[in-house]
Amino acid sequence: MPVSRRALVAAAVCLVLPLSACGSGGDDGGSTDASGKVEGDIIFQTWNLRANFKPYFEGLIADFEKKYPGTKVKWVDQPAEGYADKISADAAGGTLPDVVNVSPDLVAPLAKAGLALDLDKAAGQYRKEYLEGAWASHRIPGMTGTYAFPWYLNTGPLFYNKSLFKKAGLDPDQPPKTYDELFADALRIAENSDGEVSTLANVPTIEDFGRYGVELMNPAGTAFAFNDAKGVELLTKYKELYDAKALDPQALTATPESSGKKFLTEAVAMNPGSALDLGNFKKQAPNLYKNIGITDQITSTGHVNMYVMGVMVNAQSKRKPAAVAFAHYVTDAAHQMSFAKQVAIFPSTAGSLDDPYFTEEDGTDETRVRVAAAKSLKNAVNYTPVLFSEQMKTALRNEVAKALQGKESPKEALDNAVKACDTLLRQQG
Amino acid sequence: MPSTGPRTRAVRVRRQLPTSPWLFAAPGLLVIGAFILYPFVSTLVNAFTDRRTLIPGEFVGLANFRELLHDDMFWIGLRNSALYVLGVVPALVILPLLLALLVQKNIPGITFFRSAFYTPVVASIVVVGLIWVWLLDERGLVNSLLETIGVGRVGFLSDQWLLLMSAMAVTVWKGLGYYMIIYLAALANVPRELHEAAAVDGAGAVRRFVTVTVPAVRSTMALVGALSSVAAFKVFSEVYLMAGPSGGPAGEDTTLVMLVQRTGTGLTGRVGYASAISVVVFVVTVALMLLVLRADRRSES
Numbered sequence: 009m010p011v012s013r014r015a016l017v018a019a020a021v022c023l024v025l026p027l028s029a030c031g032s033g034g035d036d037g038g039s040t041d042a043s044g045k046v047e048g049d050i051i052f053q054t055w056n057l058r059a060n061f062k063p064y065f066e067g068l069i070a071d072f073e074k075k076y077p078g079t080k081v082k083w084v085d086q087p088a089e090g091y092a093d094k095i096s097a098d099a100a101g102g103t104l105p106d107v108v109n110v111s112p113d114l115v116a117p118l119a120k121a122g123l124a125l126d127l128d129k130a131a132g133q134y135r136k137e138y139l140e141g142a143w144a145s146h147r148i149p150g151m152t153g154t155y156a157f158p159w160y161l162n163t164g165p166l167f168y169n170k171s172l173f174k175k176a177g178l179d180p181d182q183p184p185k186t187y188d189e190l191f192a193d194a195l196r197i198a199e200n201s202d203g204e205v206s207t208l209a210n211v212p213t214i215e216d217f218g219r220y221g222v223e224l225m226n227p228a229g230t231a232f233a234f235n236d237a238k239g240v241e242l243l244t245k246y247k248e249l250y251d252a253k254a255l256d257p258q259a260l261t262a263t264p265e266s267s268g269k270k271f272l273t274e275a276v277a278m279n280p281g282s283a284l285d286l287g288n289f290k291k292q293a294p295n296l297y298k299n300i301g302i303t304d305q306i307t308s309t310g311h312v313n314m315y316v317m318g319v320m321v322n323a324q325s326k327r328k329p330a331a332v333a334f335a336h337y338v339t340d341a342a343h344q345m346s347f348a349k350q351v352a353i354f355p356s357t358a359g360s361l362d363d364p365y366f367t368e369e370d371g372t373d374e375t376r377v378r379v380a381a382a383k384s385l386k387n388a389v390n391y392t393p394v395l396f397s398e399q400m401k402t403a404l405r406n407e408v409a410k411a412l413q414g415k416e417s418p419k420e421a422l423d424n425a426v427k428a429c430d431t432l433l434r435q436q437g
Numbered sequence: 438m439p440s441t442g443p444r445t446r447a448v449r450v451r452r453q454l455p456t457s458p459w460l461f462a463a464p465g466l467l468v469i470g471a472f473i474l475y476p477f478v479s480t481l482v483n484a485f486t487d488r489r490t491l492i493p494g495e496f497v498g499l500a501n502f503r504e505l506l507h508d509d510m511f512w513i514g515l516r517n518s519a520l521y522v523l524g525v526v527p528a529l530v531i532l533p534l535l536l537a538l539l540v541q542k543n544i545p546g547i548t549f550f551r552s553a554f555y556t557p558v559v560a561s562i563v564v565v566g567l568i569w570v571w572l573l574d575e576r577g578l579v580n581s582l583l584e585t586i587g588v589g590r591v592g593f594l595s596d597q598w599l600l601l602m603s604a605m606a607v608t609v610w611k612g613l614g615y616y617m618i619i620y621l622a623a624l625a626n627v628p629r630e631l632h633e634a635a636a637v638d639g640a641g642a643v644r645r646f647v648t649v650t651v652p653a654v655r656s657t658m659a660l661v662g663a664l665s666s667v668a669a670f671k672v673f674s675e676v677y678l679m680a681g682p683s684g685g686p687a688g689e690d691t692t693l694v695m696l697v698q699r700t701g702t703g704l705t706g707r708v709g710y711a712s713a714i715s716v717v718v719f720v721v722t723v724a725l726m727l728l729v730l731r732a733d734r735r736s737e738s
Contacts, residue, residue, distance in 0.1 A: 092702075092703045092704055093703060095704060096490045096702065096704050099490070099491050099704070100490055100491060114704060117490070117491055117704035117705050118491070118704065121491035121492060123491070257575060257595045258574075258575055258592075258595045260595060260686035260687065261595065261600075261683070261685055261686060262681070263681055263682070273576070275575075275576055397703065397704075397705040398699075398703050398705070399699065399700070399703070399706075399707075402682070402688070406684075406688040407687075409686045409688075410687045413687060415687065432705070435489070435707060436489075436705055
């Protein structure tokens with residue numbers, strides 16, 4: 009059957025259209041000049057904050073608009089689930105908001121694609137306002153510059169169930185302080201409960217390797233290195249726990265939510281958390297709350313793990329002066345302090361953690377956790393490498409699971425995980 | 438002079454005819470073009486590039502497909518998706534038919550049962566998944582019952598094969614009502630006289646089912662087989678919800694569509710590679726449809 013010319017043209021258009029789509033994105037990233045008058049309409053996107061902090065942000069935006077007449081901030085909030093996918097879609101479609109709430113691992117690909125503004129160049133004058141470590145947390149290995157304002161920090165203690173400790177014949181007022189003590193207590197709890205009670209509910213993640221003192225990446229940040237002797241040692245210990253049911257049998261498929269639930273239902277004896285969790289325990293598991301023990305994060309390095317949130321400015325923004333001004337406004341010392349008083353998070357601005365709010369106890373558990381966390385934050389580390397993507401987390405998790413199941417030796421598993429992560433790192437470009 | 442009026446009108450009508458159907462179809466065609474055709478062609482094109490979420494790709498020929506051949510996770514995904522078809526399709530072809538036969542009868546209270554069997558179909562898959570996760574948990578209801586009767590706890594959600602089978606059970610449980618409705622429509626068209634004639638000839642209920650009911654609904658069975666095999670090969674939600682984002686212990690329960698999601702989404706997603714996996718999924722599903730329909734034609738002839 010002869011094909012008409014019109015059909016051929018249509019087919020060609022169909023084939024060429026998608027190809028043209030491949031050519032978008034990743035341009036020069038716009039200029040880093042953010043000087044000029046602060047004016048115009050900008051969009052500010054947060055990460056699951058509207059439900060609990062609507063009045064706070066509405067007030068903050070109103071104050072900003074009053075301070076800078078001629079500006080208008082439209083606030084959009086995205087749910088926690090699928091946040092990275094939402095940013096991906098916006099970034100790929102050229103609809104990324106002017107000011108975006110991010111974490112370091114989200115900033116890295118955006119910076120590489122030229123979509124995150126280099127604040128060392130565009131807003132370097134504000135750098136001294138923040139903790140040095142917090143400002144550095146949004147630097148990308150292999151790139152110069154800082155790509156987001158540090159916002160709030162979070163860390164937390166290790167919660168434990170005193171009643172389960174007691175039942176296992178352990179002193180509920182003597183929680184483990186070192187990894188050796190943790191492993192010994194976990195094995196004892198499993199043994200004394202005939203495998204009914206596990207102590208941990210999660211397989212080791214990249215932060216756990218970091219806290220254990222494993223070198224996660226080479227100094228240049230160009231390759232992963234967590235398959236060293238220390239990494240193998242940690243995984244070997246976990247294998248021992250798994251075999252003894254001291255690590256929950258469902259740990260291989262656990263998520264932070266599911267392991268938190270296991271702690272709530274008193275199926276596991278210990279779980280990491282934050283000051284936010286105490287309220288949950290009180291509300292959802294009063295019996296657990298009565299028996300809750302709080303101890304410091306276990307670390308071999310002397311540095312606990314912290315999570316960092318940031319506020320990024322879109323390098324393509326048409327209103328860079330307003331976007332930078334607003335991102336700084338959200339994250340300045342005064343506003344970080346007022347936000348920290350609304351919810352159990354910690355400011356990343358210099359000197360804020362010396363405020364009496366973070367140094368003085370009043371006898372309640374909440375304050376005790378807050379003061380302890382604030383103290384530990386002064387030398388805390390964000391162990392998760394900035395370039396550690398979701399795909400890498402999955403690769404590590406799957407190899408760890410193979411080691412725990414006995415399908416591979418801990419050394420083999422970590423070698424494979426490093427190989428997979430290095431491949432993914434190269435593919436990221 | 439003869440009038441040319443009617444002929445002119447006829448010519449005008451003929452000229453208008455070819456365009457007007459297209460005008461009516463245009464909205465639908467636009468939607469299909471934008472949401473089906475364009476993404477499909479785009480996926481095909483991307484499969485031959487190394488495109489990433491934020492970085493435009495370059496043409497790499499068959500490199501993605503070559504990489505697939507050496508990717509253990511791809512083979513695990515293919516294995517699990519194929520096993521899903523083998524485990525789920527026979528159950529979804531036969532069980533809803535038996536269920537339809539049960540609820541076909543007009544007896545008091547049957548409406549309640551028809552609705553009850555259909556309820557899982559309208560329930561959100563996320564809710565269904567969560568409920569089954571609670572039921573099958575190490576300390577869930579099912580394990581508590583098993584412990585009570587002395588069987589002991591079973592690792593429904595921690596053993597790779599039990600996890601996959603649990604997900605299959607959820608798929609079957611959720612799909613029963615949907616296919617039951619399709620069979621009910623087909624059974625309504627089976628002439629009652631055939632059953633009566635077979636009964637007169639002394640055929641029992643089982644015999645009548647085999648010789649009258651099955652031949653009468655054979656094409657519907659083929660349709661159900663085709664629909665359920667495509668759905669089973671493209672399974673995502675049930676396994677994702679029950680096995681977790683990493684696809685069960687060591688990723689051993691990952692299905693192909695889960696692999697597409699895991700590989701191709703997020704800020705560091707490998708869109709090109711995920712598109713190549715999608716192309717494989719497309720080819721296999723088309724092949725499955727053709728196989729089932731061809732088998733049906735062969736059995737009919």
